[in-house]
Amino acid sequence: MFCRKLPKYLVTLARSYHRTGSKQSLQASIAKVPDNLVKALAGIVGDKNVSTAMAVREQHGRDESYHDCAPPEVVAFAESVEHVSEVLKLCNDAEVPLIPFGSGTGLEGGVNAIRGGVCLDVSKMTNIISVHPEDFDCTVECGVTRNTLNNYLRDTGLWFPIDPGADASLCGMCATSASGTNAVRYGTMRENVMNLEVVLADGRVINTAGKDRRTKKTSAGYNLTNLFVGSEGTLGIITKATLRLHGIPEDTISAVCNFQDVQSAVDTTVQVLQCGIQIARIEFLDEVSVDACNKYSKLDMKVAPSLFLEFTGSPNSLKDQTQLVGDLVKMNNGSDFRWASDIEERNHLWKARHDILYACMALRPGCKPYSTDVCVPISNLPEVIVRSKEEIQKAGVVGPIVGHVGDGNFHVFFPVDQSNPEEVKVVSEVARKMAVLALEFNGTCTGEHGIGMGKRKLLEQEIGEDGLDVMRQIKATFDPKGILNPGKVFF
Amino acid sequence: MTGNCNKFNTKMSGLRVLVGCKRVIDYAVKIRVKPDKSGVVTDGVKHSMNPFDEIAIEEAVRMKEKKIASEVIALSCGPTQCQETLRTALAMGADRAIHVKVEGKDYEGLQPLHVSKILSKVAQDEKADIVLVGKQAIDDDSNQTGQMTAALLDWPQATFASKIEKNNGNLTVVREIDGGLETIKVNIPAVLTTDLRLNEPRYATLPNIMKAKKKPLATKTASDLGVDLTPRQEVLSVEDPPVRQAGQKVESVEELVKKLQDAGLVPS
Numbered sequence: 001m002f003c004r005k006l007p008k009y010l011v012t013l014a015r016s017y018h019r020t021g022s023k024q025s026l027q028a029s030i031a032k033v034p035d036n037l038v039k040a041l042a043g044i045v046g047d048k049n050v051s052t053a054m055a056v057r058e059q060h061g062r063d064e065s066y067h068d069c070a071p072p073e074v075v076a077f078a079e080s081v082e083h084v085s086e087v088l089k090l091c092n093d094a095e096v097p098l099i100p101f102g103s104g105t106g107l108e109g110g111v112n113a114i115r116g117g118v119c120l121d122v123s124k125m126t127n128i129i130s131v132h133p134e135d136f137d138c139t140v141e142c143g144v145t146r147n148t149l150n151n152y153l154r155d156t157g158l159w160f161p162i163d164p165g166a167d168a169s170l171c172g173m174c175a176t177s178a179s180g181t182n183a184v185r186y187g188t189m190r191e192n193v194m195n196l197e198v199v200l201a202d203g204r205v206i207n208t209a210g211k212d213r214r215t216k217k218t219s220a221g222y223n224l225t226n227l228f229v230g231s232e233g234t235l236g237i238i239t240k241a242t243l244r245l246h247g248i249p250e251d252t253i254s255a256v257c258n259f260q261d262v263q264s265a266v267d268t269t270v271q272v273l274q275c276g277i278q279i280a281r282i283e284f285l286d287e288v289s290v291d292a293c294n295k296y297s298k299l300d301m302k303v304a305p306s307l308f309l310e311f312t313g314s315p316n317s318l319k320d321q322t323q324l325v326g327d328l329v330k331m332n333n334g335s336d337f338r339w340a341s342d343i344e345e346r347n348h349l350w351k352a353r354h355d356i357l358y359a360c361m362a363l364r365p366g367c368k369p370y371s372t373d374v375c376v377p378i379s380n381l382p383e384v385i386v387r388s389k390e391e392i393q394k395a396g397v398v399g400p401i402v403g404h405v406g407d408g409n410f411h412v413f414f415p416v417d418q419s420n421p422e423e424v425k426v427v428s429e430v431a432r433k434m435a436v437l438a439l440e441f442n443g444t445c446t447g448e449h450g451i452g453m454g455k456r457k458l459l460e461q462e463i464g465e466d467g468l469d470v471m472r473q474i475k476a477t478f479d480p481k482g483i484l485n486p487g488k489v490f491f
Numbered sequence: 492m493t494g495n496c497n498k499f500n501t502k503m504s505g506l507r508v509l510v511g512c513k514r515v516i517d518y519a520v521k522i523r524v525k526p527d528k529s530g531v532v533t534d535g536v537k538h539s540m541n542p543f544d545e546i547a548i549e550e551a552v553r554m555k556e557k558k559i560a561s562e563v564i565a566l567s568c569g570p571t572q573c574q575e576t577l578r579t580a581l582a583m584g585a586d587r588a589i590h591v592k593v594e595g596k597d598y599e600g601l602q603p604l605h606v607s608k609i610l611s612k613v614a615q616d617e618k619a620d621i622v623l624v625g626k627q628a629i630d631d632d633s634n635q636t637g638q639m640t641a642a643l644l645d646w647p648q649a650t651f652a653s654k655i656e657k658n659n660g661n662l663t664v665v666r667e668i669d670g671g672l673e674t675i676k677v678n679i680p681a682v683l684t685t686d687l688r689l690n691e692p693r694y695a696t697l698p699n700i701m702k703a704k705k706k707p708l709a710t711k712t713a714s715d716l717g718v719d720l721t722p723r724q725e726v727l728s729v730e731d732p733p734v735r736q737a738g739q740k741v742e743s744v745e746e747l748v749k750k751l752q753d754a755g756l757v758p759s
């Protein structure tokens with residue numbers, strides 16, 4: 001078997017060398033940025049928009065993940081798509097790595113400059129180009145963040161519901177195919193991006209669905225838009241996004257209940273979804289998480305697997321739905337079903353879920369969160385959660401579980417002392433085992449955070465050799481010199 | 492006070508609340524000063540309701556939901572675009588709106604005293620029990636309209652309200668002041684101004700925006716109300732704050748002292 005695979009791998013390698021002509025280093029060393037390049041950058045974006053100060057570089061060499069800071073050699077700030085295009089041309093000609101930077105709120109080390117190079121910060125491009133309330137769409141530049149957009153939209157009755165927690169840049173969210181607690185109702189970025197303006201490695205600017213097009217559907221040509229969604233800066237830099245908007249929910253009811261085991265909680269979730277209830281959010285907290293919340297937020301919830309639900313709709317329909325869900329909870333031997341419609345009461349009920357990250361970190365003060373992001377079909381979720389908990393227990397670490405159970409996606413927020421490499425190793429190993437487990441159960445190693453640096457090996461297992469080869473071919477087509485965020489998604 | 496007692500006997504249930512909403516440049520916009528220093532750039536710039544007035548509308552609508560108020564009237568003074576601001580107020584739950592049309596030079600010269608006169612006249616015409624406005628507008632930060640309106644009406648005022656409760660015939664208001672919180676009682680009718688922590692305003696939802704289109708919106712002019720709009724003050728110039736100078740790093744205390752001495756900031 002090995003013999004058959006080896007020649008095939010060599011052929012692929014040889015083909016890629018032959019096709020691109022230039023050397024595509026597989027294990028490139030850190031690139032050195034020549035001084036004349038820094039000057040040339042200043043010539044494009046202006047002196048004030050280039051920095052080699054260590055503080056600025058460090059700020060751009062890390063995100064919210066556990067990965068060590070890897071500062072770029074130089075940081076440039078773009079103020080227009082022309083800047084982005086010319087900087088890319090410059091770096092492509094000089095064969096210097098280029099990493100786009102939006103808000104730095106990623107969770108997988110996507111912005112870490114592990115091969116050095118230039119970081120292109122696009123956060124100054126903050127125009128909201130257009131909003132079309134009757135068509136439910138808007139177009140924004142790459143520096144616009146989620147909260148900025150929703151603030152701008154507040155008088156129109158519309159919002160952009162994808163909520164990954166942080167105030168991330170919307171184009172960054174496109175690049176990582178972000179999702180959030182609302183995905184069960186509104187989908188993820190994949191379903192909500194209509195068009196993208198992308199700058200390619202050679203500086204060409206394209207519109208994936210055609211310039212200014214914003215239709216609800218299209219069958220014109222290849223789906224380039226969704227090729228770039230989730231590409232993590234490795235195929236091009238997204239400078240504009242046309243996004244699908246939704247109506248702000250009329251009324252909301254939040255509810256909380258607990259169960260004797262994970263299976264009952266998940267069964268209830270499946271039944272709620274099958275009843276067609278307009279569920280906006282359905283979140284699972286295991287007993288470790290609930291315990292953490294009780295301690296941190298001074299609540300007195302029963303320490304048991306719990307579900308946090310949120311329904312939205314017209315006031316009349318909500319009362320019926322709450323009744324129905326209450327019945328389903330009872331059917332699955334759930335207890336303490338409480339609900340509220342007042343905003344202050346709802347916030348109080350959901351306080352445990354809102355504070356969960358801080359509560360988990362408070363279990364071991366001084367620690368940073370190491371988060372896993374496994375996603376499986378909902379029917380496989382109970383088994384995967386139970387086996388994950390076994391791994392966590394075997395390793396002897398603290399691992400509270402929080403899940404977007406309506407999507408079959410859950411996170412373990414390990415509080416990790418990053419100064420202790422042994423601990424990081426143990427937790428990484430548990431995380432790896434969990435990802436492998438998910439792959440065994442028809443799942444993915446990353447539901448919403450992306451591959452970044454930490455899951456490259458897992459991607460190989462998940463997609464398979466041939467699929468991964470196709471991905472590499474696509475990468476080679478878009479980025480023959482390998483300058484776009486090298487070392488991310490694949491090695 | 493005796494005059495007020497009569498009013499409270501007949502209006503115990505369902506107060507009528509008049510809410511002032513100012514259309515201002517949206518708080519998220521980066522403000523640019525006009526090159527001729529006559530003011531700030533407003534053309535093509537996003538405008539929205541003054542955030543403190545949003546809080547006022549929200550409070551009035553909540554009073555209606557708690558059956559303390561029976562009618563909420565939104566009022567705005569300015570050009571035609573103010574009607575957008577009023578529609579937002581209606582979408583949030585106000586019952587009807589009054590647009591006092593003020594345009595061109597009159598609008599440029601519109602000041603808190605004029606608005607207070609307009610508000611007091613409308614409050615009297617509409618027989619309002621409470622006049623509710625934001626504590627200040629985020630463009631001029633005057634913090635005068637509520638107080639002047641109370642003086643013109645000779646009504647009690649409770650400003651910087653962070654909590655409003657109704658008792659029989661009067662209101663208990665918690666005010667945010669420098670030293671902390673002050674709780675006072677004011678008789679109705681009264682003028683209240685809202686502070687940030689009073690409430691969190693709701694979003695206008697699509698169905699409510701649709702319904703708002705059918706709610707009544709009346710237009711008047713300042714002269715209809717007998718208010719003279721002659722400005723009392725003249726703005727001489729509007730300028731950017733000075734550009735921040737780059738700091739200097741020094742290597743030692745001696746160097747710092749020398750630099751301070753050279754700059755004449757410290758005696759040699």
